Amino acid sequence: MENMRQAIARRRRVDLIFHVLGAICTSVGIVTIALLLGFLIVKGANRISWEFFSSYPSRFPHKSGILPALVGSGLVMFVTSLLAIPIGIAAAIFLDEYAPRNWFSSLIELNITNLAGVPSIIYGLMALGVVVYWMGLGRSIAAAGITLALLILPIVITATREALRSIPREIREAAMAQGATRWQMVRHHLLPYSLSGIATGVIIALSRAIGETAPLITIGALSFIAFLPPAPIQSQPPFLSFEWLSSPFTVLPIQVFNWVSRPQPAFHEVAAAAAVVLIVFTLLLNSTAMILRKRARSRISW
Amino acid sequence: MNAALLAPKAILGIKEDRQELSAPAVIDTSLVHPIAQPTKAHVRHLDFWYGTHQILHDVSLEIKEHCVTALIGPSGCGKTTLLRCFNRMHDLYPGNCYGGEIILNPDGLNIVCPTTDPLEMRMRIGMVFQKPNPYPKSIFENVAFGLRLRGVKGSELRDRVEWALQSAALWEETKDRLNENALSLSGGQQQRLCIARALATLPEILLLDEPTSALDPIATARIEELIDELRGRLTIIIVTHNMAQAQRVADVTAFMYLGRLVEIGPTKQIFENAAQELTREYVQGRFG
Ligand SMILES: Nc1ncnc2c1ncn2[C@@H]1O[C@H](COP(=O)(O)OP(=O)(O)OP(=O)(O)O)[C@@H](O)[C@H]1O
Ligand SMILES: [Mg+2]
Numbered sequence: 101m102e103n104m105r106q107a108i109a110r111r112r113r114v115d116l117i118f119h120v121l122g123a124i125c126t127s128v129g130i131v132t133i134a135l136l137l138g139f140l141i142v143k144g145a146n147r148i149s150w151e152f153f154s155s156y157p158s159r160f161p162h163k164s165g166i167l168p169a170l171v172g173s174g175l176v177m178f179v180t181s182l183l184a185i186p187i188g189i190a191a192a193i194f195l196d197e198y199a200p201r202n203w204f205s206s207l208i209e210l211n212i213t214n215l216a217g218v219p220s221i222i223y224g225l226m227a228l229g230v231v232v233y234w235m236g237l238g239r240s241i242a243a244a245g246i247t248l249a250l251l252i253l254p255i256v257i258t259a260t261r262e263a264l265r266s267i268p269r270e271i272r273e274a275a276m277a278q279g280a281t282r283w284q285m286v287r288h289h290l291l292p293y294s295l296s297g298i299a300t301g302v303i304i305a306l307s308r309a310i311g312e313t314a315p316l317i318t319i320g321a322l323s324f325i326a327f328l329p330p331a332p333i334q335s336q337p338p339f340l341s342f343e344w345l346s347s348p349f350t351v352l353p354i355q356v357f358n359w360v361s362r363p364q365p366a367f368h369e370v371a372a373a374a375a376v377v378l379i380v381f382t383l384l385l386n387s388t389a390m391i392l393r394k395r396a397r398s399r400i401s402w
Numbered sequence: 403m404n405a406a407l408l409a410p411k412a413i414l415g416i417k418e419d420r421q422e423l424s425a426p427a428v429i430d431t432s433l434v435h436p437i438a439q440p441t442k443a444h445v446r447h448l449d450f451w452y453g454t455h456q457i458l459h460d461v462s463l464e465i466k467e468h469c470v471t472a473l474i475g476p477s478g479c480g481k482t483t484l485l486r487c488f489n490r491m492h493d494l495y496p497g498n499c500y501g502g503e504i505i506l507n508p509d510g511l512n513i514v515c516p517t518t519d520p521l522e523m524r525m526r527i528g529m530v531f532q533k534p535n536p537y538p539k540s541i542f543e544n545v546a547f548g549l550r551l552r553g554v555k556g557s558e559l560r561d562r563v564e565w566a567l568q569s570a571a572l573w574e575e576t577k578d579r580l581n582e583n584a585l586s587l588s589g590g591q592q593q594r595l596c597i598a599r600a601l602a603t604l605p606e607i608l609l610l611d612e613p614t615s616a617l618d619p620i621a622t623a624r625i626e627e628l629i630d631e632l633r634g635r636l637t638i639i640i641v642t643h644n645m646a647q648a649q650r651v652a653d654v655t656a657f658m659y660l661g662r663l664v665e666i667g668p669t670k671q672i673f674e675n676a677a678q679e680l681t682r683e684y685v686q687g688r689f690g
Contacts, residue, residue, distance in 0.1 A: 201496060274536075278547060279521055288547065
């Protein structure tokens, strides 16, 4: 009897030790992010103002702003989403619902998994050769959008496939047994039921793309830019313009990098402020993803 | 309840050759001798392979029109496999292969012939699965999906959804909550919804694969009642492990063993006076 109590007490102690250890490990991550953000905010806070968002970079730190970087990031992300989301989802649907299971489809699957792990600079080198020179798109927003789309495509595909796979086979069979074609099953059942899962994956992929620097430097993003790309909407017919696609650009992380690498400490404050903006964007995206995922879990329980 | 099944043809837009489903129940079903009914589907020398693994061996049997045919047999004997041949569900997965034929009357089409369109078979033959599998959509949309696939719209769509829910004895419980998610229904209600979903499109044959095995006795009784009401208007094939259920609902019972058909006959005969020793042992619960 006494022995058993001792054994229980011993197991309790081990349990407690793990509890504490786990809590410490968890807090390492949270504390680091909090410290990082706090440090940046303290350093850059007094730079964040309306002017900061609406001015161009300048030789003078107090006049410098992130307008072109913000617009550049926005436009590049727009092109990236436009390419990566439909292509990624379509590819995932094809692989999961249409493609026959054979050595070829396994090979493609293996490649997609591997592509997700390729360092982003490699994408930059590939894009420099293929997109910038061979396709002749130059150092443009279009080239950057394509590069980042390729970079996040594996993430979108993998996330979509996971979302599709969480739908039980019985649901697919129910729809097919009623006489639906595969496309009708996908369109009326699989896509609606996996929408929040797919959206979560897409947002996480985009939050990765928004912070990417290396591949864009490789394809020749500018780091100092004092103009905006031509506006997509014009006052004269035909009203829509696609010239912005071929415009040079910069993006937020490159702007940060540029300011950090200057000797004057005042520029480091500007860099901190821009970094805060970037981190806030990323955190916003990730929390949206988290909320979506939670909502998906509570709404449908198979 | 029966009134629901007698919905006017005009509402249902039923073609002449399908009028049986809504026609008044003039047949006293207790008097229908299964053998006297015309044959709805004739299974002849059916073989089936999962890849290289043969599951069905030379199965031959007749499915009588407007009768309930029960498939019984020990676990793994191929009941589900046989049932899924009727609507070509095996075509969804690669490597499956049929041999022999299933002739569907009145047009004499061979269901398992490679040139027969599986989609057409699934439009004409409805199926209810072992585990209730409603779509995670509203109750209304669950029933409406099959109708929409067939181009039914507007007020006709609403009428036919109502008719199907009434036929599945679910209308009273759900008429005030048609827009609620079907997953909020109980297991038994979900299964009746699945039956309503299959009935809505007026199938020529209704396939039921152990429809009550996931349900409690009360929900089971409701479904058996429902099958009884559908008898005489619809051809039903039901797989069941429950001997009592087969005796309660089936006009004809077929006993399968190790992928072969051992015996088929009127239910009373199979359970009380089977020709084969194996059948007698099985229905008396001496193996299986
Ligand atoms: N997808 C498959 N691939 C290979 N073999 C299968 C597959 N599905 C079923 N089988 C095999 O086919 C045989 C018949 O299976 P089936 O599901 O038709 O049996 P059943 O009579 O419905 O059994 P139960 O009463 O347990 O549902 C079993 O031996 C099973 O192992
Ligand atoms: Mg089975």
